[in-house]
Amino acid sequence: MSSSSAAAPGTWRTVITRTQWLVLAGTTMGWALDGFAGSLYALILSPAMTELLPNSGIEAGQGTIGLYGGLTVALFLFGWGTGGILFGILADYFGRVRVLSAGIVTYAVFTALAAFADTWWQLGLLRFIAGLGSGVEAPVGAALVAEVWRNRYRARACGVMMSGYAMGFFIAALSYAILGDYGWRLMMGIAVLPALLVYFIRRHVPEPPEIQGSIAARRVRRARGHRAEQDRFVLVRLLTPPLLSRTLVGTALATGSLVAFWSVSTWYPQIIRQVSAAADLAPDIANSRVAVASMLFNAGGILGYATWGFLADWIGRRGAFVTSFVISALSVGFLFPFEHNWGTFLLVIPVAGFGLYGALSGILVYGPELFPPSVRATGMALYNGIGRYITAAGPLVAGVIAASWFGGDLGLATTCVVAVGLLGAIGLFFAPETRGKALPADPDPPAVESGRDAAMSSEEKI
Secondary structure (H helix, E strand, C coil), X not given: XXXXXXXXXXXXXXXXXXXXXXXXXXXXXXXXXXHHHHHXXXXXXXXXXXXXXXXXXXXXXXXXXXXXXXXXXXXXXXXXXXXXXXXXXXXXXXXXXXXXXXXXXXXXXXXXXHHHXXXXXXXXXXXXXXXXXXXXXXXXXXXXXXXXXXXXXXXXXXXHHHHHHHHHHHHHHHHHHHHHHHCHHHHHHHHHHHHXXXXXXXXXXXXXXXXXXXXXXXXXXXXXXXXXXXXXXXXXXXXXXXXXXXXXXXXXXXXXXXXXXXXHHHHHHHHHHHHHHHCCCCHHHHHHHHHHHHHHHHHHHHHHHHHHHHHHHHHCHHHHHHHHHHHHHHHHHHHCCCCCCHHHHHHHHHHHHHHHHHHHHHHHHHHHHCCCCCCHHXXXXXXXXXXXXXXXXXXXXXXXXXXXXXXXXXXXXXXXXXXXXXXXXXXXXXXXXXXXXXXXXXXXXXXXXXXXXXXXXXXXXX
């Protein structure tokens, strides 16, 4: 395989193929609809809990809605991390496309089934199962894009795919604005729409020949009674040398990025409300400010997502991560521990979104370049899953230390938790630079090498 820097000459119009465009379209739509389903739940959480808690014998008050609603979110995140690892393993053994399709159907169907829940724990169980399917989209989709876009535009394509998640937030907001008055059950019901995407994916998105060859070679070795290094169970390989170091690098980058993002995105609306209350502003003004800040934060996020791959091709993967981390640290460190006027807040919050979302884009643009194909999806899913398990505690810790140490000041508490992002900086110190290099390959035994080469199309060898 040639390096990405040695791709065929020409402009993007001549280098990028129809198949690559179709793969990018399918994975971007899948990731956008994943974001759509997740964001939609955040919008209907309060009315859903208000209706379901009394059915569970629990009074629906502000505290109980926050507690049990938070538990359903935690169950979803736990399912997200677990499902990502499980489906990632399946994707390495059975192929990307069919596993990606199964995951999309799972999260779409079980999100829609939540419309029929009668109690909070039924809703929580359905959210957990939906999370299992939701976890597949990012690692498997990013691996699929990287494996098909084997040219100098690979990182940029992965970054564009990642921007789909933020786009899903806007689709959810638009849907809620149009249909929200019809109740939360209808809103959950329309979340079945992503399942329709599976028809497009199965019809137009091919399995990468590299993965077909890897699966075929494994079957040939098994039939002949041979055993190679890549036949060891994928998790064992990822947690032992020589791949352990790359797993740890990915875990550090993912944990730092995810903790920082979820802590800020969870608490900045409440921080705005705290400041508004201290200024004796009416609740409707506070809500309006939250909405405006959210739009600006996510607008900056879309740019951060989509441009990270371009930045990584310009200054390198390590340089792009440094840029995202520095922008995140400076904007959060400036914005949250200190008092600012509203105009200053509006100017800085999209900058924070750009940095925080950019780092999230980076961990999935960079991930395919760390692992060979036989463990690539599992490796990315594993370090993202671990990061999400740890992240689940981030917003909770911020709330606790705000009450215990800072007299309820969520700004200071959030800044302290975001400091966990230093883990990402530590991981970056050991991260290899992969700009201009080919994706790692599995060294096949000579007896099956020709089988893999036969499975690769001329397009993939460019």
